[in-house]
Amino acid sequence: MRAKTFESRGDTNVKKMLVVYYSRSGFTGAVARRIARDCHADLLSIKDVKPRSGALGYLRSSLEAAMHWGSAIRKISLHGDYGLVVIGTPVWFWNISSPVRGFIRLHRPALKRVAFFCTYGGSGATKVLGDMAVLCGCKAVATLALRDDEIQKDMGGTKLVDFASQLNRLVEQPTRERAPRAGGAETFAHS
Numbered sequence: 001m002r003a004k005t006f007e008s009r010g011d012t013n014v015k016k017m018l019v020v021y022y023s024r025s026g027f028t029g030a031v032a033r034r035i036a037r038d039c040h041a042d043l044l045s046i047k048d049v050k051p052r053s054g055a056l057g058y059l060r061s062s063l064e065a066a067m068h069w070g071s072a073i074r075k076i077s078l079h080g081d082y083g084l085v086v087i088g089t090p091v092w093f094w095n096i097s098s099p100v101r102g103f104i105r106l107h108r109p110a111l112k113r114v115a116f117f118c119t120y121g122g123s124g125a126t127k128v129l130g131d132m133a134v135l136c137g138c139k140a141v142a143t144l145a146l147r148d149d150e151i152q153k154d155m156g157g158t159k160l161v162d163f164a165s166q167l168n169r170l171v172e173q174p175t176r177e178r179a180p181r182a183g184g185a186e187t188f189a190h191s
């Protein structure tokens with residue numbers, strides 16, 4: 001599967017952003033599409049190999065998440081040198097969803113600079129955001145957790161707007177840039 005490209009960023013010095021997500025019932029997908037639109041990012045949906053609908057799909061999802069299993073996902077090629085990869089997961093049984101766990105395990109070497117978001121019913125978001133950092137092996141530059149009722153009300157309102165603005169600022173900042181300092185000396189700016 002290839003990333004769907006939104007309107008590309010005009011400035012060639014600006015590194016591209018990818019939003020990658022899994023969604024079983026639509027909440028995470030809706031948030032991912034909004035972030036991709038507001039950040040002019042590429043968008044990639046993680047797809048199951050086996051269907052996951054109905055009560056059996058719910059039970060299987062809970063079990064996989066509780067056991068920390070990464071489920072089989074359709075093949076994804078990460079094209080492009082992304083300056084920032086934003087990963088979105090629903091919370092399942094107080095854990096990362098198994099398709100997102102599978103994705104991170106497969107693509108960890110390409111996940112050098114990351115931001116996370118999760119959607120949830122009411123509990124487990126903080127733990128899941130922490131677990132994602134451990135799984136990726138790097139700290140997120142930004143995180144967002146949105147409950148289903150916040151998404152239904154106004155797509156997370158200012159929380160989502162602020163997150164997207166933060167991502168836009170971060171992607172415009174080179175990770176390690178030489179900047180001349182007053183007085184002629186040079187310094188390194190870190191993001």
Ligand SMILES: Cc1cc2nc3c(=O)[nH]c(=O)nc-3n(C[C@H](O)[C@H](O)[C@H](O)COP(=O)(O)O)c2cc1C
Nearest residue numbers: 023024025026027028090091093094119121122123
């Ligand atoms: C198998 C399963 C387990 C879930 N476990 C939790 C949970 O532990 N805590 C929580 O707050 N919500 C839980 N939820 C609710 C989802 O996190 C929430 O509805 C999320 O927004 C769904 O995202 P999606 O529509 O993109 O699939 C669970 C949902 C499913 C399907």
